[in-house]
Amino acid sequence: MPIRIMLVDDQELLRTGFRMVLASQPDIAIVAEAGDGAQALDVLTGTEVDVVLMDVRMPRLDGVEATRRVVTGIREGIIAGEPKVLILTTFDLDEYAFSALKAGASGFLLKDVPPAELVAAIHAVHGGDAVVAPTTTRRMIDRFAAVLPAQQPPQLTPELARLTDREREVLLLVAQGLNNGEIADELGLSEATVKTHVGRILTKLDLRDRVQAVVLAYETGLVRAGA
Template sequence: MTIRLLVVDDDPLVRAGLALMLGGADGIEIVGEAADGSEVAALVADVHPDVVLMDIRMPGVDGLTATERLRSRPGAPDVIVLTTFHADEQVVRALRAGAAGFVLKDTPPADIVTAVRRVVAGEPVLSPAVTRQLMSRVADSAPGDRTDRARARLGQLGVREREVAVGVGRGQSNAGIAAALYMSVPTVKTHVSRILARLGFNNRVQIALLVHDAGLLDRDTDVG
């Protein structure tokens, strides 16, 4: 399978470098380039990429806005955010909107290729454990009722689903969650799939962010 990749960055040299490095990787085809987030929707409709590599900071329509618009549409491609900062509030907002993860602009090309392939395979680019570290370093300017909203959303889940969600939020693997909750790994996978479907999420990172927002990670909190 050839992975179709769209590169979005306002710097033509960065775009050219990424296209040269990633386009030469086995099984990856650069199907388009964009210099601004305003161009993304039309290009996606035209070239049908599997993954969009999205710069977070652009002078016109930024990568955050473009990601939010794109991920709100059915059948949208996966998005990996490009950033120069480890702890960036815009990155967290992009993850909330459904970006599969982020990579730093100085990440070695081979690692970016690995990230693209992981996304297409349905594997997390950014582990919930890393997400938790990121959240702890980024000031959250959201309204104070975010905790209540997050807990209300988690209330849509069954008891075991909520327990699995908290395990995801703690950065545990499926095997780790299975051992902690005395479940089989296939059962955990089923619960994760149901959580994603019930909450309208795209990936485990969004589950981790919701559990973080609900305040369930820093203390032993009843999730039943």
Template sequence: MTGTSRTITVALADDQQLVRAGFAMVLDSQDDIEVAWQAVDGVDAVRCATQQPVDIILMDVQMPNLDGISATRQIVDAGVLGPGGEPTRVVVLTTFDNDEYVMNSITAGASGFLLKDADPEDLIDAVRTVGEASAVISPKATARLLR
């Protein structure tokens, strides 16, 4: 449980239904995390974020219509506030361990970057960490950037 007794609301933005379903199942299994909505692309994510704000959005990088980095920038620039009154935070998720994705995500205002092959426990920990106003970056990406 986080430092507050409040539930962390999470949204999922990914064009692959099976990926969304898997993440939703993992996150909804936790008492302190609730998946509020799911988006099929970046345009849908921006619309949902402004209509039903959440604490954290897990955002895929590569999606049709509007990629995750551009959607992240739009959500951050719009100043969307989550249910707790804090800005909605975005954790970018991708299959591709790519320095450009990491840097562009952080530049766009993302609070974190994780690879989709992360263990379920790492995903849950990342949501809780970012929910407590911290940032999280994949250990693989961090090591490479520090080199």
């Protein structure tokens, strides 16, 4: 079955461009479109979608609030299926994109992303793997460090207290943008063991992916902007 995509953008020309790029992929199908977040929510109540490509700045309901409502709707059974949201933004330093990640989006891309990278990101999100590659996570950290609030010295927050010492070490390295192989080398562990630790971290903290793990690491003070 092809990956079912929904395009959400108030600019029809951009939707057309993405549709043309994705239509050439044999395992991807555009099943729905919307011109703003409110319309997207209406469509998602009756249409099963695997991945939503969501613009950030739109009239009526922006991508941040729409993403938050999609995640809530999935939890409450209002939204059909369990669509993942992939944020599309025009600007490198768009605080709205960071807010959308906090709201539950599975990743973000710039709108001028090369077609191959867009397709790869869709497959990553749909497959449930690390939805944003570690190298992109590094860029995210660099781009959004300036908009993050000043942090107090790290302390054992209730969230971090759920983790073992080793899991906190792994979370710290994930937040620094290291992939599983690099973390394994850093800590003297096997890559399989690191993968197990990452899975347990996501489960214990009720996180969907590594992106949300990075966000939480900053919010709890485990990693500080500019550190």
